[in-house]
Amino acid sequence: MKTEVLNVEGMSCSHCVHAITSSITALKGAKDVNVDLSAKTVRIEYDAEELSLDSIKLAIGEAGYEVV
Numbered sequence: 001m002k003t004e005v006l007n008v009e010g011m012s013c014s015h016c017v018h019a020i021t022s023s024i025t026a027l028k029g030a031k032d033v034n035v036d037l038s039a040k041t042v043r044i045e046y047d048a049e050e051l052s053l054d055s056i057k058l059a060i061g062e063a064g065y066e067v068v
């Protein structure tokens, strides 16, 4: 299991938290997603054998947010 913290721009409310959380948890291998709105970070716990960090970043981008 791997934990990664990403800086994500564009998150401002609980809708954003939900959008990001559901787009990442839909990925196979994602275990836990934690969004911190004030810190603008997303902490993801995932199985690195099933899921790559690039796929996670792509999912966040497709949800409409920018990983910086």
Ligand SMILES: [Cu+2]
Residues within 6 Å of the ligand: 011, 012, 013, 014, 015, 016, 017
């Ligand atoms: Cu929002």
